[in-house]
Amino acid sequence: MLLEDKYYKVTDGKTDGPNGIFRIQLLPDSDVYRGHFPGNPVCPGVCNIEMIKECTARLTGKKLFISSIKQCRLTAIASPSVCPELDIRINAQPSDEGFSVSAKISDAEKVYMEYKGEMRVL
Amino acid sequence: MNYYCIENLIPQRAPIQMVDQLLEVEGRTAVTTFEIRSGNYFADEEGFMTEPGLIENIAQSASALAGYLSREAGEKETPVGYIGEIKNFHCYRCPHIGEKVQTSITLGEEVGGITLVNGEVHASGELLATTRMKIFISQNR
Numbered sequence: 001m002l003l004e005d006k007y008y009k010v011t012d013g014k015t016d017g018p019n020g021i022f023r024i025q026l027l028p029d030s031d032v033y034r035g036h037f038p039g040n041p042v043c044p045g046v047c048n049i050e051m052i053k054e055c056t057a058r059l060t061g062k063k064l065f066i067s068s069i070k071q072c073r074l075t076a077i078a079s080p081s082v083c084p085e086l087d088i089r090i091n092a093q094p095s096d097e098g099f100s101v102s103a104k105i106s107d108a109e110k111v112y113m114e115y116k117g118e119m120r121v122l
Numbered sequence: 123m124n125y126y127c128i129e130n131l132i133p134q135r136a137p138i139q140m141v142d143q144l145l146e147v148e149g150r151t152a153v154t155t156f157e158i159r160s161g162n163y164f165a166d167e168e169g170f171m172t173e174p175g176l177i178e179n180i181a182q183s184a185s186a187l188a189g190y191l192s193r194e195a196g197e198k199e200t201p202v203g204y205i206g207e208i209k210n211f212h213c214y215r216c217p218h219i220g221e222k223v224q225t226s227i228t229l230g231e232e233v234g235g236i237t238l239v240n241g242e243v244h245a246s247g248e249l250l251a252t253t254r255m256k257i258f259i260s261q262n263r
Contacts, residue, residue, distance in 0.1 A: 032163065035135035035200065044138055045205040046174035057242055066173040069211035077204065
């Protein structure tokens with residue numbers, strides 16, 4: 001996993017067939033905040049997309065490739081100080097090439113990302 | 123066109139700076155270049171820059187053009203862009219370390235701080251990825 005233990009840490013996970021909920025902790029000392037942005041640490045949206053991919057890989061037990069994203073809405077700005085802990089909810093339905101994935105990143109306060117797309121099994 | 127160093131066009135810095143140069147600008151379209159170097163933040167153990175790196179490259183290319191237009195309009199600060207939505211992203215192949223990508227982007231009209239972006243990433247004439255995007259560009263952090 002590319003960003004696990006580098007950008008985030010998984011602290012809990014529950015799976016039930018095609019569904020999974022993972023509790024993650026954002027690592028405030030992650031190197032990425034040196035550059036995004038200097039003096040203003042904000043989660044890069046694309047890192048949260050990678051987190052969804054890695055949690056889906058955990059759920060399905062497969063190595064995955066994001067072949068398409070139908071829609072991904074970034075509904076609030078996330079940062080380790082605003083949302084140190086997040087829940088990633090995933091539904092992964094088997095499809096022709098791999099999985100049709102719907103995911104949501106949220107905490108008790110807000111939804112940060114809503115995601116729908118196809119992932120191919122590598 | 124006038125040339126600016128990339129640090130004057132986008133606010134992102136290492137390790138997540140994913141554009142090297144703004145190469146061409148014509149109206150609201152532009153081309154950027156980026157070389158995938160070893161140690162790239164999104165490079166996997168096999169030496170490929172994974173899909174989120176391509177999305178970030180497109181977003182920062184749009185941000186570089188927005189930064190260029192704002193410099194040309196006399197602004198002194200680099201605008202900060204946030205991705206609001208990604209739509210119809212397709213990835214055909216990930217570039218590998220040592221490869222140079224060219225990214226073409228087109229900015230739509232800005233409405234209420236939201237700008238529509240169309241982006242395509244090529245390497246050696248081959249289409250690697252394409253997407254539409256909405257970005258929020260703010261002049262103040």
